[in-house]
Amino acid sequence: MSNAAAPLSILIVEDVAAVRDAIALILSDAGHRIQTAENGEQAEVWLRDPAQNFDVVVTDLWMPGVDGLQLLARWRAARPQTRFVVVSGGSRSMPLEVSTAAAEARGADAVVFKPFEPEELLAAISP
Template structure:
């Protein structure tokens, strides 16, 4: 799973939970670094912050969906100075996020939700 967030503590917390669940994790600090990783590796799921420097999560989601990438994508956000949280989440969903979570969130709940999304995609 690829975890993308410009806040190291968020990446660390998610990675620690995923590792406990026996899920391999790769981390990126922004969307541009994530794109470089995605050139060489495919992930079963991507968790991306919505607002980051260099390339934000919304643009990353848009690029992936435009390339017909059907990877499970979960957008996370604590909001932005000029963007209410509901707007951030709606924007991520509009461009193709499979689910959204508002920071702070329960890591285990998110992982359970991602597993359900994996099952739905596998069945469908």
């Protein structure tokens, strides 16, 4: 896979290692610079660092501790130039439509549903 656009700096926030690794592989194969976090708390450490200028944050929606909705709510205003892409498989208590509405209400630029094709993710991270 190749990406004609300039490489992006991307933070991936996903609590499931296999999913996190798959997203990282798709995006790094497209030439992007990747950093990963296992949860929202780790992501916030990266986001607090003024030296880190992420172009995109790709976050799972449902994680223990600080989830994707909380991460969006806390960091959307602080990082207005950063695209926030939510990746979700939904949850038992919240249908996908509600997940999408909740993510968009908190400032998500795009929502991608698991399972997804690499092209869907690559399109979602593009400005």
